[in-house]
Amino acid sequence: MIWQSVKNKDNSEIAMRRIGIFGGSFDPIHYGHLHLAEEARCTEKLDQVLFMPAWVSPFKQESLPADQEDRLHMVRMAVSANAAFSVSDMEIRQGVVSYTADTLRRCQEMMGEETRLYFITGTDAFLNIETWDRSEELLRNYSFIVGSRPGYRQDDLDQVIRRVREIYGTDVRKMEIPQLDISSSGIRQRIRDGKPVRYLLPDSLIDYIHKKGLYAQSAAEHVPEASEIPMRAIDKAIDEVIRGRLKPSRLAHTYGVADEAVKLALRFCGNACKARTCALFHDVFREVGNLTHGPAAAEYMKREFNIDDEDMLSAVRFHTTGRRGMSLLEKIIFLADAIEPNRSYPGVDGIRLAAKCDLDKACLLSLEHTMRYLAQGGQEIDPQTKEAAADLREKTGGEGRFDEGKESPWTTGK
Ligand SMILES: [Fe+2]
Numbered sequence: 414m415i416w417q418s419v420k421n422k423d424n425s426e427i428a429m430r431r432i433g434i435f436g437g438s439f440d441p442i443h444y445g446h447l448h449l450a451e452e453a454r455c456t457e458k459l460d461q462v463l464f465m466p467a468w469v470s471p472f473k474q475e476s477l478p479a480d481q482e483d484r485l486h487m488v489r490m491a492v493s494a495n496a497a498f499s500v501s502d503m504e505i506r507q508g509v510v511s512y513t514a515d516t517l518r519r520c521q522e523m524m525g526e527e528t529r530l531y532f533i534t535g536t537d538a539f540l541n542i543e544t545w546d547r548s549e550e551l552l553r554n555y556s557f558i559v560g561s562r563p564g565y566r567q568d569d570l571d572q573v574i575r576r577v578r579e580i581y582g583t584d585v586r587k588m589e590i591p592q593l594d595i596s597s598s599g600i601r602q603r604i605r606d607g608k609p610v611r612y613l614l615p616d617s618l619i620d621y622i623h624k625k626g627l628y629a630q631s632a633a634e635h636v637p638e639a640s641e642i643p644m645r646a647i648d649k650a651i652d653e654v655i656r657g658r659l660k661p662s663r664l665a666h667t668y669g670v671a672d673e674a675v676k677l678a679l680r681f682c683g684n685a686c687k688a689r690t691c692a693l694f695h696d697v698f699r700e701v702g703n704l705t706h707g708p709a710a711a712e713y714m715k716r717e718f719n720i721d722d723e724d725m726l727s728a729v730r731f732h733t734t735g736r737r738g739m740s741l742l743e744k745i746i747f748l749a750d751a752i753e754p755n756r757s758y759p760g761v762d763g764i765r766l767a768a769k770c771d772l773d774k775a776c777l778l779s780l781e782h783t784m785r786y787l788a789q790g791g792q793e794i795d796p797q798t799k800e801a802a803a804d805l806r807e808k809t810g811g812e813g814r815f816d817e818g819k820e821s822p823w824t825t826g827k
């Protein structure tokens with residue numbers, strides 16, 4: 414911790430620590446927040462910025478908010494790379510909306526008088542500062558760093574700053590940040606719309622959001638039907654091929670996998686178009702063997718259809734065995750194959766239920782189901798399947814559970 418020397422009122426020197434307190438719902442935290450915090454830290458020479466995620470009512474938003482633990486976890490992940498950033502769970506643990514005056518008072522008590530607190534906020538929030546609970550206490554006792562966009566409500570902001578300086582002697586620092594135009598609500602909307610959010614927030618958070626299925630549903634939930642996702646030219650081409658090659662039950666299975674894959678992609682923010690294409694290809698050579706038809710189909714996609722998207726090729730190549738470190742698309746195809754509506758084996762409903770909210774858990778259930786079936790029949794388990802299960806067990810923090818069943822998804826005549 415860096416301590417800065419400043420003059421006290423009697424002109425004696427004291428060591429004064431400068432701490433930024435950055436409150437917000439952070440639902441989710443994004444690069445706009447992180448940039449504002451870093452700008453504040455550098456410009457105002459803060460020793461630390463303490464992120465303070467607020468408790469958020471689950472009922473007040475247009476979309477289902479991430480739960481409190483998920484938001485806290487995402488903030489922790491986002492700030493972990495910056496030694497000058499830290500996170501407090503003080504507000505989020507309250508279980509009710511906290512008043513900033515209470516939060517800052519508690520922080521001041523904990524950190525001592527030799528700490529100067531700088532409350533970091535945005536223009537919109539600061540414009541209403543005089544209406545906050547115990548605003549006078551806030552404006553007299555703490556410093557404020559207001560992040561603003563150039564030109565955005567500058568006159569209003571300057572007016573409020575002038576007024577609070579005059580009336581309360583408030584220490585306000587205005588910081589113009591052109592890059593602030595990222596919003597959590599915009600990110601949530603993009604996720605619901607299936608649009609990319611990469612470069613708006615850290616990749617690790619995007620993975621986490623996808624894994625947990627956060628923000629995928631709006632309060633007035635609309636999950637598009639598979640039929641709303643446009644067929645691509647390549648889908649029509651492979652459709653011609655499989656119509657000519659596959660027996661009716663296998664064709665029905667393939668279409669079932671395609672519909673299920675699109676639904677899973679929509680649910681878990683994957684690419685629905687790629688998912689459908691992979692599904693249509695996945696069993697094109699089913700007759701060549703249990704473990705060889707996936708690689709054969711991937712090879713065919715590459716050779717005959719010039720598909721060089723490695724993620725798509727892997728999704729088809731490993732759709733039977735799975736493997737360690739499966740991508741989102743790989744999991745979608747693997748799972749869609751196991752739970753499409755034509756599948757009927759003991760335990761499938763449990764896997765379908767898990768697939769409603771947790772892709773990893775559902776894949777793990779399916780893998781364990783297959784491994785148990787093979788073990789019971791004295792058959793060899795592919796090492797990649799074992800690796801895939803071990804990987805997902807680590808990620809989900811436990812074993813999957815399902816009803817015992819004699820049949821495997823792979824042996825139901827599809
Ligand atoms: Fe297959």
Ligand SMILES: [Fe+2]
Nearest residue numbers: 695696750827
């Ligand atoms: Fe299949």
